[in-house]
Amino acid sequence: MNLLEVKNVSKIYGNLKALDDVSFNVKKGEWVAIMGPSGSGKSTVMNIIGGMDTASEGTVILDGVDITKEKDKNLTNIRRDKIGLIFQQFHLINYLTAVENVMVAQYYHSMPDEKEALAALERVGLKERARHLPAQLSGGEQQRCCIARALINYPALILADEPTGNLDEANEKKVLEIFKQLHDEGATLIVVTHDIEVAEQAQRTIVLEHGRLAKIVENEAFGDSGANAPEEEGYAAKGGLGQYGKPKRR
Amino acid sequence: MNKRKMYLRMITSSLMRRRSRMIIALLAVAIGATIFFGLATIYIDIPQQMGQEFRSYGANMIFLPSEDGESISDETADKLKGSIPENDLVGMTPFRYENVRINELPFMAAGTDFEQVKKTAPYWYITGNTPSGEGEVLVGKDLADTVGAGEGSEIFIKIETGNDKMEEFTFTVAGILQTGGNEEEYVFMSVADMERISGTKEGYDVFECSIRQSAQELKALSDKIGSENPGVTPRLVKRVAESEGTVLTKLQALVLLVTIVVLGLTMVTVATTMMAVVVERRKEIGLKKALGASNGSITGDFLGEGFFLGLFGGGIGIGLGFLFAHAVSLNVFSRTVFFHPVLIPITLGISAGVTILACLIPVRRATDVDPALVLKGE
Ligand SMILES: Nc1ncnc2c1ncn2[C@@H]1O[C@H](COP(=O)(O)OP(=O)(O)OP(=O)(O)O)[C@@H](O)[C@H]1O
Ligand SMILES: [Mg+2]
Numbered sequence: 001m002n003l004l005e006v007k008n009v010s011k012i013y014g015n016l017k018a019l020d021d022v023s024f025n026v027k028k029g030e031w032v033a034i035m036g037p038s039g040s041g042k043s044t045v046m047n048i049i050g051g052m053d054t055a056s057e058g059t060v061i062l063d064g065v066d067i068t069k070e071k072d073k074n075l076t077n078i079r080r081d082k083i084g085l086i087f088q089q090f091h092l093i094n095y096l097t098a099v100e101n102v103m104v105a106q107y108y109h110s111m112p113d114e115k116e117a118l119a120a121l122e123r124v125g126l127k128e129r130a131r132h133l134p135a136q137l138s139g140g141e142q143q144r145c146c147i148a149r150a151l152i153n154y155p156a157l158i159l160a161d162e163p164t165g166n167l168d169e170a171n172e173k174k175v176l177e178i179f180k181q182l183h184d185e186g187a188t189l190i191v192v193t194h195d196i197e198v199a200e201q202a203q204r205t206i207v208l209e210h211g212r213l214a215k216i217v218e219n220e221a222f223g224d225s226g227a228n229a230p231e232e233e234g235y236a237a238k239g240g241l242g243q244y245g246k247p248k249r250r
Numbered sequence: 251m252n253k254r255k256m257y258l259r260m261i262t263s264s265l266m267r268r269r270s271r272m273i274i275a276l277l278a279v280a281i282g283a284t285i286f287f288g289l290a291t292i293y294i295d296i297p298q299q300m301g302q303e304f305r306s307y308g309a310n311m312i313f314l315p316s317e318d319g320e321s322i323s324d325e326t327a328d329k330l331k332g333s334i335p336e337n338d339l340v341g342m343t344p345f346r347y348e349n350v351r352i353n354e355l356p357f358m359a360a361g362t363d364f365e366q367v368k369k370t371a372p373y374w375y376i377t378g379n380t381p382s383g384e385g386e387v388l389v390g391k392d393l394a395d396t397v398g399a400g401e402g403s404e405i406f407i408k409i410e411t412g413n414d415k416m417e418e419f420t421f422t423v424a425g426i427l428q429t430g431g432n433e434e435e436y437v438f439m440s441v442a443d444m445e446r447i448s449g450t451k452e453g454y455d456v457f458e459c460s461i462r463q464s465a466q467e468l469k470a471l472s473d474k475i476g477s478e479n480p481g482v483t484p485r486l487v488k489r490v491a492e493s494e495g496t497v498l499t500k501l502q503a504l505v506l507l508v509t510i511v512v513l514g515l516t517m518v519t520v521a522t523t524m525m526a527v528v529v530e531r532r533k534e535i536g537l538k539k540a541l542g543a544s545n546g547s548i549t550g551d552f553l554g555e556g557f558f559l560g561l562f563g564g565g566i567g568i569g570l571g572f573l574f575a576h577a578v579s580l581n582v583f584s585r586t587v588f589f590h591p592v593l594i595p596i597t598l599g600i601s602a603g604v605t606i607l608a609c610l611i612p613v614r615r616a617t618d619v620d621p622a623l624v625l626k627g628e
Contacts, residue, residue: 047622052540054620073544080542091537091625095267096260103256108543112256133267149541 002061003028003157003188004049009058009068011044011211018044020211021058026157031179031189033199036208042192043161045208049190050083050159051075063156080109084150086160090142092134098145099130102152109153120148124178140171147178158182160191164198176201261554271527275605276563278523282516283567283601287593288574289509295579295587296502309343309370309458311472314483321346321453322482330457330482333475340460341369346444347455350437351408351416353397359407359437361444364388370460374433377401378425384443386424390434399423407437411449419447458487517604524559524608528552528616535616536624545617549610556609560602568597 004026011019019041026032034042047053049060051067059068063082067075079085092101102117121130124144134142143163150158160179164172176198179189191202199205205217265272313330315321322330331342343366350359364380378401381388387407389399399405401423408418421443427433445451461468472484538548572589579587616624 043622047620050540050622052620052622052625076539076542076544079540083542085540087625089625091533091540093534093537095263100259100263103251104260104538105541107253107256107260108538108541108547111253112251114251 001028002026003030003063004190005059005061006045006049007059007061009045009048009055009060011041011048011053012056017211019048019055022208022211022213023058024206024213024216026188026190028156028188029183029186030204031183031202032191033202033205034190034192034208035194035196035199035205036214038194040208041211042208044211046159046161046190046192049157050085051079080153082156084153084155084158086143086146086150086158086163088162088165090134090139090146090166092142092145092149094134097131097133098126098137098141098148101134101145102149105149105152117148117152120152121145123151124148125174138171140167140174143167143171143175144178147175151182156188158187158189160189162192162194164193164195172198257551257554260551261558264551264555265558271530272559275520275523275527275559276566278516278520279559279563279601279605280566280570282513282520282604283564283597284570284574285512285516285567286509286600287568287571287597288578289505289512290593290596291572291575291587291590292578293502293505293509294590294593295575296505297498308373309460309487311459311461311468312485312487313457313459313475314485315455316481316483320481321455322457323453326479326482327454327457330475330479333478334459334461334471338462340462341366342457342459343367343370344441344454345456345458346441346452348409348444348448352393352405352437354408355396357393357435357437359409359439359444361441362438363441364438370458371429373429375428376425377428378423381424381438381440384440384446385419385421386439387421387443388425388427388438389423390436390438391426391428392434393437394423394426399426401426405437407447409447417447513600520601520604521608521611524556524605525612528609528612532616532624535613536619536621539617539621540625548617549613552609552613553606556606557602560605561598563605564598564601567601568594571597 002025006022006024009019009022010017022041022045034045036042044053048055048068049062051062051070055068059066061067062078065078067078070078092098093104096104099114099117099121102120103112103114106112106117118127118130121127124147126141126144126148129137129141129145134145137145143166147163150160164175167175172195179191180201183189189202191198193199200219203219205219207214207217313322327342327344331339334342343363344361346361348359348361350357364382367374368380376388387405389405394400397405403423405421405423406418407421408416411417421439427436427438461471463471468486472486475482475484535548538551539545572587575587579585
């Protein structure tokens with residue numbers, strides 16, 4: 001079952017085609033990487049999938065809903081309910097502590113729950129730093145905080161735009177480890193990266209060039225990975241992040 | 251933790267942990283509130299302050315003998331004084347006039363009570379001293395110029411005594427008087443001196459009174475005194491009292507105008523400061539949107555911050571504004587101001603309102619943009 005269907009999507013800025021007739025599908029539970037040179041439209045496609053930007057042409061169907069036809073207000077709700085975002089520049093709120101930053105996502109989604117937020121931070125190895133402000137955290141710690149925030153509402157789809165772009169190797173490993181766990185639990189991940197090592201962790205790599213889909217590479221190591229993904233027993237369906245209890249809203 | 255607690259936690263964190271930024275905004279709000287509260291206090295206080303000032307400004311009732319050539323005796327004076335409510339009487343000054351000659355020129359001399367003069371004619375401007383003992387006079391400016399008298403000099407006053415003889419007395423000039431009126435052609439001495447040189451105790455030609463009453467009350471009082479004392483004609487003096495109203499209204503209108511202009515200016519200052527503070531946080535707004543926050547709840551976050559900031563700044567402004575009004579009043583009117591509690595909710599309301607309004611415009615602009623655009627770049 002396809003969680004996401006991108007059909008003939010184009011994005012036009014003036015006379016620049018940032019995306020040109022791009023189509024691909026992502027199955028539930030799949031881990032997909034998007035690669036391509038700078039300016040090839042990776043962020044653009046991610047923003048359109050995440051409902052943060054609108055396509056000029058084409059349709060994007062997320063979980064059975066055509067989000068290109070939705071109004072701004074509904075897009076906000078779809079983002080809130082279905083998508084977890086991880087940014088290259090972290091984008092943490094600088095006057096809130098790590099745990100409060102995670103709770104902000106809960107706050108806009110449903111109910112802030114400090115225990116659950118702390119548990120999510122523990123999962124990304126940040127339990128000790130939960131009461132620190134972003135300025136007191138290293139880049140790697142900030143990114144892990146971001147990941148905890150993206151996970152907290154059990155999103156159907158996790159979108160990460162160059163999550164390791166600002167990290168050193170050790171921190172990159174930690175982040176990939178977390179992604180692997182999420183994938184094993186049945187999360188659906190789309191990760192934009194410049195880094196071939198990061199892309200190799202995914203089941204498939206979509207390569208963009210000049211806004212066009214150049215090729216889709218299956219990762220041999222995963223074998224017939226798409227079918228491996230648990231269809232109905234997604235990590236949310238199993239009760240979210242396993243040991244961390246049931247999601248409150250779904 | 252419920253949503254309300256989290257809301258407050260976010261707002262207080264934003265205010266406390268972004269202190270250096272917030273202090274600038276707070277300062278803008280506080281200064282605005284200070285000026286508004288201060289001017290509004292003065293605005294309200296002017297009629298009260300200046301009213302008192304004006305009422306004590308010169309006489310508003312005089313007593314004259316009913317018949318030409320008559321005078322008012324000490325006993326009648328006491329009776330008149332008794333019929334004016336003690337608390338309302340600011341001062342009651344006797345004047346006794348006699349014709350005199352100085353350097354062979356004819357002048358008018360007046361015997362009066364210099365203590366009372368201070369109350370009924372506070373506008374008398376004296377260079378030098380007020381006469382305090384026997385043989386001292388206060389000389390009007392014109393008279394002094396004519397006869398060449400100055401502070402501390404001696405003058406010789408000739409007066410007609412009982413049997414058509416002119417007698418000369420020597421006085422020391424204690425001070426020179428300026429009033430802008432015909433008092434400047436007179437020479438003033440104590441009543442005792444006047445009785446001494448004239449050799450008679452004839453009573454008074456006129457009493458000038460300053461009474462703290464409304465025009466209506468004064469009219470009633472003068473009618474009453476007139477009917478009770480047939481030998482005396484009370485007369486209301488409208489010289490200063492009448493212009494009191496117009497001057498006050500004009501002064502108050504001026505302060506009101508200044509208040510409005512300053513309020514407008516401070517509103518602009520507060521608004522630009524707040525706008526700058528919010529524009530700085532466009533990324534945060536974009537992020538909240540990306541996390542699924544509705545425009546309404548993002549606006550709500552800023553509304554809360556603006557509200558607290560407005561209340562806080564307004565509170566500081568009330569304190570400082572009162573001190574400001576106090577200092578101004580003390581320097582300009584030489585009086586303290588009253589604290590007007592009505593102004594508290596008004597000041598708080600205005601500062602919170604302006605702050606919130608100033609936040610809403612840039613927040614609105616940021617929430618209207620796609621979050622992808624706001625979050626982009628760095
Ligand atoms: N708001 C915009 N207005 C005009 N052009 C834009 C805008 N956003 C992106 N572009 C253009 O669209 C193209 C694709 O941009 P995009 O950000 O998707 O690239 P990218 O693949 O993410 O690059 P990078 O690896 O450098 O992040 C670029 O040529 C960029 O200049
Ligand atoms: Mg990019």
